Amino acid sequence: MVGASSSDDKISNLDLGNPLHLQTSDFNSNTIISVKLTGTENYRVWVAAMKLAINTRNKTGFLDGTCLKSTYANSAPLSNQWERCNSIVLSWLLNSVSEELFLGQIFSDNASEVWAELKETYDKLDGSITFNLLQKIHNFKQGELTVSEYYHKLNSLWREFDIMTKLPKCSCAAREDVSKHNQLIKLMQFLMGLNDVFQPIRSSLLARETLPDVKDAFAIISREESHRGIASSSSGSVTKPQVSSFVAKSNSWNNNGNKKFDNNKRVGNSTNNRGPNPNLHCTNCGKVGHTVDRCFDIIGYPPGYNKNTGPKSNGPRTFNANSVSSSSEKGASLSFTNEQMIKLMNLINEAPLGNV
Structure with a gap:
């Protein structure tokens, strides 16, 4: 018991500057750096991080071989303490390498020898x-x-x-x-x-x-x-541009006095359907209900429109919202192409007011 007490006293008297001094945190550190050595490609990063971590714990002598066990051969307690320190440093090394390298060094028992072998193997530059x-x-x-x-x-x-x-x-x-x-x-x-x-x-x-x-x-x-x-968060959610269908901007058909063309409503809505305007006369086909600038024979019939069907008023159907919508009474689903709608609106806006 006396020998044991003497050994404890020698170990406890080691100051922080002695490489054999161990702190409680040294026993709890499975790994002391976050980088794992994988090979030549990251050896320099790994060795720089490992040197720094080992040096802060005053254990550099166990890496470069300057702290030898033979130095403490005359003291069994200090010799055992060296073995303990060497094992801790060796565990730090092995826990900071990849699994493949770990298996190749697991049977090593000297930290400085493992350090030297890793350097010889992976400290290569080409x-x-x-x-x-x-x-x-x-x-x-x-x-x-x-x-x-x-x-x-x-x-x-x-x-x-x-x-x-x-x-x-x-x-x-x-x-x-x-x-x-x-x-x-x-x-x-x-x-x-x-x-x-x-x-x-x-x-x-x-x-x-x-x-x-x-x-x-x-x-x-x-x-x-x-x-x-900050600008993005203060403005709230950003509204992405949406692709919308053709929406008429005009509030009315202007020249023929027929159904108003409200925004977001398709041509052909049967609300307030007043029929063709009998005061209009076409100089192209001779029919009433429309003018020459709106004659289907000239500008073309809308898709799905059959000129031989549907009500007539002494001639072909007038080119206005009411004439197009009347075909829906027979179950036909008619629509204009974007090109036709744009052409239609241009014709409407350019027509002289005298035709009303």
Whole structure:
């Protein structure tokens, strides 16, 4: 019991700066990053996230091999604590890789060896990887994303590309020029991927004498998106344009004194049917009830109309609402084509008032 108490004392005396120190949250973390390693294509993103997460827990020595078990060989409690820490770090690694990679490393017992093997296997850079990433950046569009979602996802791709093609550090005058060039490329890529609804503000930004950097452009367009959203919500539901059938705008037949042509009512309504006007005479066919400008023999008969049937008044039926509607008494369903209706209304509106 004395030995056990002594061991507990040694473990509890470990400060936060000691790599063997464990916090309660370390035991509850099945995974410490949201990215799962799938292979070469996302290794750099995964390794950057994993390094950051491991470092915040002061366990980097278990990854790079600088924290060795042999260092604590003279103390059984600390040696056991090293085993515990190594197992926890190993579980963090295995829980952050895909199922295929997990099965390949499950029998490993040293976190630094797994780390080194993953690096050797997947930290490879060739032209195809660079090509695929650059193609993804050029083809990336806003689509259904908000401006903020679009920008941050595109920014993530830029960061990955920058890490993959990292330039050597320099302090020469050309460094600022290179930085400005990269900003220009990113600005153009960001603007090109925006939806067409932002075309006016995009043109306004490009017309500036001094182009903004990509962060300023994002802020400006994000405010525009917010403004559009407020305007849309304040105006309520937007009424979509509807395709309507031909509706007469005239309030009457003007020249023949017959049935008024009310809006949203079809020609042929039998209400107030007063029959043909006997005061009208056609100089073309010699019949009464209509004038030459409305003679069916000249302008054509409406679809379904039989000139040999229906009531006559010393000649063919008059070209007015009443003559067309009278055929409905015999069960015929008559209608005008849009072209005929337009022609009819033009004739009515152009007829001289003297014919009334």
